[in-house]
Amino acid sequence: MSLLPLTFLLPLAGTLVLALSRGRLGPRSSAVVGVVSVGLAALVTAWIGWHFVDSGVGGVDMTLWTWLSVGDFRPTIGLRLDGLSLTMIGIITGVGFLIHLFAAWYMQGEAGVTRFFAFMNLFVFSMLLLVLGDNMLLLFLGWEGVGLCSYLLIGYYYWTEANGWAAFKAFIVTRLGDVFLAIGLFLMFRELGTLNIAEILQRAPEVWAEGAWQAQLAALLILGGALGKSAQLPLHTWLADAMAGPTPVSALIHAATMVTAGVYLIARLHGVFELAPGVLYLVGLIGAVTLLLAGFAALAQTDIKRVLAYSTMSQIGYMFLALGVGAYDAAIFHLMMHGFFKALLFLSAGAVIVSCHHEQDMRRLGGLWRRLPLAYAGFVVGGAALAALPLVTAGFYSKDEILWEALAAGHGGLMLAGLIGAFLTSLYTLRLIIGTFHGEMKSDNARHAEPGRGLVHGLPLVVLAVLSTFLGAWIHPPLEAVLPTSPGAGVHGAGHTVLGIVAAATSLVGLGLGAWLFLTRWRWLSERxxxxxxxxxxxxxxxxxxxxxxxxxxxxxxxxxxxxxxxSDLIDRLLLLAAWLAWGLHRGLSLTQSGKMRYYAATMAAGVTLVLLVLVVSG
Incomplete structure (x- = not known):
């Protein structure tokens, strides 16, 4: 476990090498530095994970040094490795490496490749720091780091004004959530006397009774931060505009890093939410509403990346729904499966975009399934997992677990919302695939599509495609010693079987309806x-x-x-009123100093006369 710091120090080293190269590294060398640094971090993570699981320990703490010391406040640069953080760093470095590898192909011929990979490495470093930190202050440092990197990467093509505004929007909206989280940190430190996560989970039930206003306020503030980072209602509006960045950036944000941070935060601080059951239910309710609204929005998008963006919003909604019913393990399991198939979908979309000369409007694509077979296969496998095609895809097993946990917890309404969301997912997924790959080619960009070639292009798609099948569902996060047991965990009776059949039928009906509408009734639907x-x-x-x-x-x-x-600064003008009054009086008095004796004599006579008149009248 002594290698644990290398997981985030290697991407940081890649960032420093790239940032300090001062233009001396060419595009190919920059890509090598960026990819290799994250690849080595993934290998270190695999080594650590194998030893961690083999040892059977519940968790490992490592204090590197004391950050600062002010009285009794001594936050440390400390790391916590347990089943939850191991799962997260596995996703971040593993999926992140495949995204970096694909980006080496995607960014060929682009300007500023060194800058791109420096930001990507910094993104991975920040997210790793976020999930490995054993205290909320270090977590918050990583939390703000991913916010900064999202701004830098979403606005990567900064010379286009709209891209700059999209980055600015993402930064501001997520900062709103961060303000709530920062206030929550102050509240927890005041009430519990610590920012160490393990101590917070230990002291919270000792200090706060269930339903105490302090616990509810703390949970609400934490939820506010999670809503911003994970793009849930009402702080969700930034995510679709985040598509302004290069497609590998979209894959990294949506599959491996930023939007998963809110889910991780709530799962990590589950003990606080358990003391505020009303807020915990609100988490599930927000997730259910978000997954439905985002599902309908995805049905009406024409940009393939925006369809996937609203799809991510919807799938994160499933994770929030699971968190809200206490199924933390199901939420993290779906987070992992979603990381596989959403990265596959975004990278496949990137392959289409580059091959079609940066055309990404479905209305100008079509007929590409023969021309781009690997990208088409990626969309089919990833889309099947997204739509939870029964038995053969990873998405079916994780989504089925969420629906069952909601029902087992007695939240039938949330379960029904999940079923409706599954139906919508099947519809918009099939619309995306058919609109992009079937029918007639609708533009010269589609007709002159050039398929991608090479290992760096194909290997990430193939690996992610395999992980998006039922083979990926064999990877179960080791969460037993970290998160509480959910209501339906380990229960696989008749009710679970029936619900699984209903969920499978819902997905299949959605796919069938989508095939009928978008293959045979497309013109009729367009007219309507x-x-x-x-x-x-x-x-x-x-x-x-x-x-x-x-x-x-x-x-x-x-x-x-x-x-x-x-x-015009009205407040400043009010403050300057006294100065203006003094200046006006000065100007008035200065007019009396003319230097003419007859005016002075007349003034003195008038003054004496006025005084005598006052004395006579008053006497």
Whole structure:
């Protein structure tokens, strides 16, 4: 376990080498540094994981040094390796390495490759620090690091103004959540006297009774931070715009790093949420609503990356639903499976985009399944896992577990929302595949598509495709000693079997309906959504239920109006009123100093007359 620091120091070293190269490294050398540093971190993680599981220890703590010492406050640079953090670093370094490897192909011919891989390595470093930190202060450092890296990478093509605004939006919206989390840290330190995660989980039930307002407030503040990072309602609007960055960035954000941080945070601090059952249920409710709204929004997108973005939002909603019913193990299991098939889908989308000369509008693609067989296979396998195709895909087993846990916990409404979400997932997934790969080629970019070649292009897609099948579902996170047992864990009776059949049928019905609509009734469907109420519904879903428009009118425009009102600095003018009064009096008195004797004599006579008049009247 002494190698544990290398898992995040290697990506950090890659960042430093790239950042300090000052342009001396070419694109190929920069890609090698970026890929190898994360690849070595993945090998170290595999070695550590094998020894950890083989040893059977529940957890390992490692203190590197004391960060600062102020009175009794002595936060450390300390690491905690247990089943949860091991699972997370496995996903981050393993899937992250495959994404970096694919990026070496994707970024060929792009400007600023050194800068790109420096930011990507820093992203991996920050996320590893987040999940390995044994205290909330170190976790928060990594938390802010991934926020910074998301800004840098989403706005990678900064010379296009829209990309800069997309990065700015992601940074600001996630910062709103971070403010809540920061306040939550202050509250926990004041109430519990520590920021060490293990001590928080130990002291929280000793200090707070179940339902205590302090516990509920702390849980709400933590949830606020998680909503921002994991793009859940109402702090979800940044995620679709995050597609402005290169496609490997989208894969890293959606599959291996940033959006999983909120799920990890709630699972890690489960003890606090257990003391606030109302807030815990709110987590599940927000997840259920988000997965439905995002599912409908995905149905009406035309950009293949935006479809996948809303799909990620929906799948993270499933994880929040699982957290909300106390099925922490199911949430992390789905997080892992989602990392496999969503990375596959995004990298396959990247292969399509590069091959079609950066065309990513489904309305201008089509007919590519023969021209791009590997990307097509990636979409089919990844899409099947996303739609939870029964028995043969990884997504079926993780999603089925979430639905069963919701039912076993007595939350039938949340389970029903999950089933509806599964139906929607099948519809938009099939629409995505058919619109991209079937039918006629609709543009010259599609007709002149050039399939990707080479090991760095094909190997990540093949490995992720294998992990997205039922073979990936054999990888079970070692969470027994870390997270509490969920209500339906280990129960596989008739009820579970029936629900599994219902879930499988829901997925198959959705796929069948999608095949009928998008293969045989596409023209009829297009005509129906072009006029009347269907057109208005399409517009609503295409604009993601109008949240951006509502926020613009309710928050952004009033704020800008206030800024314009204060542009003249009214408060400053009020403070300067005394100075202006003194200046005005001075100007008035200075006019009396003319230097002309007759004016002075007249003034003195007028003054004496006025005084005598006052004395006579008052006497």
């Amino acid at each position: 959504v072009s006029t009347g109420w269907a057109a208005r519904l399409w517009w609503l879903w295409h604009n993601a239920w109008g949240f951006d428009i509502a926020y613009d009118r309710l928050l952004v425009r009033p704020y800008r109006g206030l800024v314009r009102l204060l542009e």
